[in-house]
Amino acid sequence: MTEQAKVPAIRFAGFTDPWEQRKLGDVASSFDYGLNAAATEYDGQNKYLRITDIDDETHEFSKSDLTTPLADLAMSADYLLKEGDLLFARTGASVGKTYLYRQFDGMVYFAGFLIRARIGEGADPEFAYQATLTDAYKKYVAITSQRSGQPGVNAQEYADYQLMLPSKTEQQQIGMTLRSLDDLITLHQRKYDKLVILKKSMLEKMFPKDGESVPEIRFAGFTDPWEQRKASEVFQIVDDRGHPTLPVLSATQNQGMIYRDDSGRYIGHDESNEIGYKRVLPGDFVVHLRSFQGGFAHSQYEGITSPAYTVFRAKEPTSHSDRFWKHWFMSEHFIAGLSTVTYGIRDGRSISVDEFMNTFLAFPAVEEQAAISRLFDYLDDLITLHQRKLELLQNIKKSLLDKMFV
Numbered sequence: 001m002t003e004q005a006k007v008p009a010i011r012f013a014g015f016t017d018p019w020e021q022r023k024l025g026d027v028a029s030s031f032d033y034g035l036n037a038a039a040t041e042y043d044g045q046n047k048y049l050r051i052t053d054i055d056d057e058t059h060e061f062s063k064s065d066l067t068t069p070l071a072d073l074a075m076s077a078d079y080l081l082k083e084g085d086l087l088f089a090r091t092g093a094s095v096g097k098t099y100l101y102r103q104f105d106g107m108v109y110f111a112g113f114l115i116r117a118r119i120g121e122g123a124d125p126e127f128a129y130q131a132t133l134t135d136a137y138k139k140y141v142a143i144t145s146q147r148s149g150q151p152g153v154n155a156q157e158y159a160d161y162q163l164m165l166p167s168k169t170e171q172q173q174i175g176m177t178l179r180s181l182d183d184l185i186t187l188h189q190r191k192y193d194k195l196v197i198l199k200k201s202m203l204e205k206m207f208p209k210d211g212e213s214v215p216e217i218r219f220a221g222f223t224d225p226w227e228q229r230k231a232s233e234v235f236q237i238v239d240d241r242g243h244p245t246l247p248v249l250s251a252t253q254n255q256g257m258i259y260r261d262d263s264g265r266y267i268g269h270d271e272s273n274e275i276g277y278k279r280v281l282p283g284d285f286v287v288h289l290r291s292f293q294g295g296f297a298h299s300q301y302e303g304i305t306s307p308a309y310t311v312f313r314a315k316e317p318t319s320h321s322d323r324f325w326k327h328w329f330m331s332e333h334f335i336a337g338l339s340t341v342t343y344g345i346r347d348g349r350s351i352s353v354d355e356f357m358n359t360f361l362a363f364p365a366v367e368e369q370a371a372i373s374r375l376f377d378y379l380d381d382l383i384t385l386h387q388r389k390l391e392l393l394q395n396i397k398k399s400l401l402d403k404m405f406v
């Protein structure tokens with residue numbers, strides 16, 4: 001390795017010394033295997049950390065299912081984590097996953113399928129942890145973990161991992177910066193998760209439950225009971241072909257109908273067959289091959305789509321808000337109900353459109369439909385905003401990991 005290659009692409013001002021190559025074992029005072037004990041009901045103080053308790057995305061201690069080790073804790077003090085302890089998953093599909101203990105996680109004992117590296121005074125634990133998120137570390141784990149059975153990396157192999165280290169002061173600067181970015185990502189992830197949960201809850205409360213004529217929550221001023229009509233009385237199937245010059249639309253589970261060129265996938269097909277594709281208008285719905293999982297796809301665009309799909313629209317557009325139906329047709333409750341008109345197994349499942357048209361749908365007057373759709377459109381916009389912020393921050397973090405480490 002040349003001297004020039006011993007510094008990262010991005011550095012903080014004031015740091016000019018080359019980085020040194022060291023083994024992880026050189027900066028850790030010990031590598032220890034965890035406690036071999038079963039988990040029992042959480043006692044309110046002593047937490048037990050297993051591989052599955054480390055979140056795959058954030059690498060934080062997920063406290064949704066806390067437990068306590070079934071062991072004599074007075075004799076298990078060696079397994080109690082301290083500030084700066086870095087844990088490694090040693091076997092299975094999660095091999096290589098890491099977690100850095102922080103005091104706010106409380107009293108935590110680590111389980112047997114984890115290995116603890118106690119980072120010494122000469123290195124910054126946060127820097128060492130962030131180094132385990134780099135592509136270089138992931139490549140090392142992928143190669144080293146290969147076994148005849150389950151993948152695995154033992155303590156000596158983790159100790160042998162070689163990484164480039166700057167001065168401790170520079171390590172601390174890098175670690176603190178990336179930790180601040182992680183905290184920001186976590187904040188936006190929580191906001192995003194809360195909005196998704198809020199939308200799900202509101203969908204359950206603003207549409208009537210089975211057997212009821214009004215929802216649990218309504219906007220002020222709306223008191224009339226919702227109508228119950230067969231789907232065939234509300235919607236009509238359309239089969240309009242012979243428009244090969246229109247753009248081809250693809251069905252997605254989350255975005256509805258989108259232009260095929262925007263799907264990011266190449267789908268080979270004979271363009272001469274497009275004469276037989278079905279025309280889709282803005283406000284139409286499409287029953288596609290994955291509708292049993294994602295509901296019916298709503299279209300904002302005019303275009304053509306596969307003749308294998310079913311296209312339908314409201315018989316009386318002035319009496320029905322297509323956006324109201326869009327939110328209902330993509331709700332978990334509606335999708336679960338599609339099981340009664342779905343046939344086949346696994347990926348071969350398909351919806352009987354004829355049977356769906358015989359099911360009953362509940363809906364209010366168009367004015368209430370519009371009010372409901374505005375609320376869910378607003379929630380969707382907020383969810384999309386936080387999702388984009390989250391993706392931007394995650395991309396920034398990935399870029400910094402690439403450029404702030406050697």
